[in-house]
Amino acid sequence: MEFGYVCSQCGQDYEIDPGLMVCPACAGEQRPDEPLRGILEVELSGEAGPDFKIPDLLPVAPEFFPPIPVGKTPLWEPRNLRRELGLPNLFIKDDGANPTSSFKDRASFLVSAMAKKAGVEEIVLASTGNAGSSMAGVGAAAGQKVTLFLPAAAPRAKLIQALQYGAEVFRVEGTYDRAYDLSLEYSRRFGGMNRSTAYNPMTLEGKKTVSLEIFKQLGRVPDYIFIPTGDGCILGGTAKGFRDLVKLGLAERMPTLIAVQADGSDALCRALEKGEFSPRPSNTIADSISVDIPRNGYHALKQLREHNGRGVTVTDREIFSAQARLARTTGLFTEPAGAAAMAGLLKLSPELDPGATVVVLATGNGLKDIDTAGQAVELSEKTIKSLEDI
Ligand SMILES: [Zn+2]
Numbered sequence: 001m002e003f004g005y006v007c008s009q010c011g012q013d014y015e016i017d018p019g020l021m022v023c024p025a026c027a028g029e030q031r032p033d034e035p036l037r038g039i040l041e042v043e044l045s046g047e048a049g050p051d052f053k054i055p056d057l058l059p060v061a062p063e064f065f066p067p068i069p070v071g072k073t074p075l076w077e078p079r080n081l082r083r084e085l086g087l088p089n090l091f092i093k094d095d096g097a098n099p100t101s102s103f104k105d106r107a108s109f110l111v112s113a114m115a116k117k118a119g120v121e122e123i124v125l126a127s128t129g130n131a132g133s134s135m136a137g138v139g140a141a142a143g144q145k146v147t148l149f150l151p152a153a154a155p156r157a158k159l160i161q162a163l164q165y166g167a168e169v170f171r172v173e174g175t176y177d178r179a180y181d182l183s184l185e186y187s188r189r190f191g192g193m194n195r196s197t198a199y200n201p202m203t204l205e206g207k208k209t210v211s212l213e214i215f216k217q218l219g220r221v222p223d224y225i226f227i228p229t230g231d232g233c234i235l236g237g238t239a240k241g242f243r244d245l246v247k248l249g250l251a252e253r254m255p256t257l258i259a260v261q262a263d264g265s266d267a268l269c270r271a272l273e274k275g276e277f278s279p280r281p282s283n284t285i286a287d288s289i290s291v292d293i294p295r296n297g298y299h300a301l302k303q304l305r306e307h308n309g310r311g312v313t314v315t316d317r318e319i320f321s322a323q324a325r326l327a328r329t330t331g332l333f334t335e336p337a338g339a340a341a342m343a344g345l346l347k348l349s350p351e352l353d354p355g356a357t358v359v360v361l362a363t364g365n366g367l368k369d370i371d372t373a374g375q376a377v378e379l380s381e382k383t384i385k386s387l388e389d390i
Contacts, residue, residue, distance in 0.1 A: 001046035003059035005201060008039045008299050016042070016059055018118035021199050033279045035232075035297025040201040041240060048248045054212045057244060059205065060113040066142035070109040071209050073097040075217045075359075078330040085349045089357040091222070092326075093214060096334055096365035099141075100161065103210070103234060103363040104134035110206030111135070111195040112142045121145055122192035126172075126179035128230075129158030130288050130364055135195055136167035147192065149179040155287060155369040175282075177292050197233045198296035207237025208244065214359055215245055222255045223356040226344045228337040228363055229259040229311075230289030232268050232300025238361070239303035255359075257309040259300070260344030262316065265290045269311035271301055285316045285372050286336035288364065314343035320376040322346055323366070333366030336373075 005014040007023035014020060026038025042059050054071070055062050076092040095103035108131070115123055122145040125135055132148040139146035146167040150159060151174065162169050172179040180196055187194040197203050215221060221242060227235045235257060245251035261269050262284030271277045277297050282290045294300065303309060314322070323339035325346070326332055334342070341360050352358060366373055384390060 001044055001048070001056060004043050005040040006043040008041050008302065009037060013043070014040065018114055018120065018193065021194065021201065033293060034277055035293060036198050036295050037298065039198060039204070039296060039299045042201060042205045044244060044247070048250060050250060052250065054209055057212060058110065058209075060110060060117055064113040064117040066109060066112040066116070066138050068099050068109070068138055068141035070098055070105040070138070071213060073213070075214065076330065076332060078332075080329040081326075084329065086354050087349060087352065087356070087358055089355065091218070091357070091359045092330065092332060093210065093359055093361050094332060095210065095361065095363050096338065100134045100137035101365035101368055102130040102134050103207070103361070104131040105138060106209050107131065107197065107203040107206040107233075107237070108135040108138035108195065110202040111193065111200055112138050112144060114202045115144060115193045116142060118193070120193045122147060123195050124183050124187040124192040125149070125195040126176060126183035127154075128176045128288050128290065129154040130368070131195070131197055132167070132169075133158045133161035133165070136162040136165035139167070140165040147186065149183045149186070151176050151179050155371065157368050157370065175292060176290075180295070196295070197231055198236070198299070203233055204237045204240055204296070204299070207234055208241030210361070211238050211241025212245070215242070215251060218357065220357065221245070221251045221253055222359045224256045224258060224352065224358045226258045226260055226341040226358070226360045228286070228289050228341040228361060229261050229268055229300070230265060230291045230337070231294045232259070232296035234361070234363065235259050235300045236296045236303055239307065254307045257304060257307060258344060258348065259304060259309060259311045260341050261311065261313050262286050262289060262319065262340055263313040264316065266313045267291070267294045268297060268300055269313050271297060272304055272311045284319075286319055286340050287369065287372075288335065288337040289340060312344045312347055314340055314347060318343040318347070323373060324376055326362075327366070332362060334362040335364040335366050335368050338362035338364055
């Protein structure tokens with residue numbers, strides 16, 4: 001298999017270079033307060049048979065992979081939920097089963113491998129929480145230094161997790177967007193590979209592995225995938241995986257990608273309707289999909305448009321309710337972003353063909369943000385001394 005970069009905006013080809021992050025021509029047009037321009041995609045060419053191995057479709061050789069078992073997450077068959085929703089071919093991809101309990105490990109894994117190959121020993125990033133604790137864990141396994149810029153409001157579990165893994169953490173006053181700018185300034189001034197989502201092409205490329213796995217687990221392309229969407233990088237990566245399968249002739253079609261956004265952080269859904277991005281401060285309990293500027297916005301919008309994707313928004317109340325319903329019917333406790341995808345399914349399920357194969361991406365473990373989940377359950381102050389007190 002041969003690999004190169006292609007600019008997702010202007011189509012210019014580049015050789016893969018660990019120092020190249022976005023298309024220099026398009027980056028010159030970058031304005032503040034808009035999604036990233038010139039996102040680079042990995043372009044592969046070659047042949048692969050039906051029993052291909054996932055690493056064969058990745059641009060970094062396995063000898064550089066970090067020694068940590070990312071991916072191969074289970075595809076659940078939720079019997080009660082299938083019956084309740086009348087969708088006998090409903091599946092849940094449980095990416096909370098990754099080593100740091102988050103989907104983000106898929107991106108961290110490939111960034112770590114690329115840094116190892118390039119001999120870069122420090123990885124720098126901004127994160128709303130999950131990407132940071134993920135990179136910290138994967139970097140720890142690989143013996144790489146991880147420097148993390150985290151908004152001060154990030155859930156405590158994610159901060160503590162990153163510190164446990166030994167990352168250097170700077171808590172930033174302000175939002176993710178401020179942390180993002182600081183991380184870029186830091187890596188420009190002090191070096192290191194920047195892993196910020198969408199900016200580093202290995203993030204999109206690593207995330208595509210979820211699609212390759214789903215395809216292998218199902219033995220087919222699903223009809224619908226519900227994807228929790230903030231900056232649009234998981235959506236872009238999921239699309240890329242299926243596009244690679246189609247390009248290699250392993251699959252015949254794309255699934256319908258459904259971007260599920262919190263109504264307080266719905267930049268991509270608004271752009272899908274209006275044709276352009278307009279910044280608006282975000283506000284949702286689902287911290288990992290709460291972004292003012294969707295960094296991968298242009299790329300994600302292109303995927304939705306070119307492959308008949310859809311956008312759907314859900315309220316925080318619907319997210320809480322979906323989180324509890326998923327937990328109570330399946331035994332899967334997912335974080336608010338994963339619950340958002342579930343809420344999207346609950347909203348659209350009456351419209352879906354009962355025979356459709358449907359996958360919901362549950363992107364993180366619920367234990368990562370118990371303060372939010374705690375708001376939706378009744379925590380009794382009452383204690384008992386014996387059964388007579390019940
Ligand atoms: Zn370009």
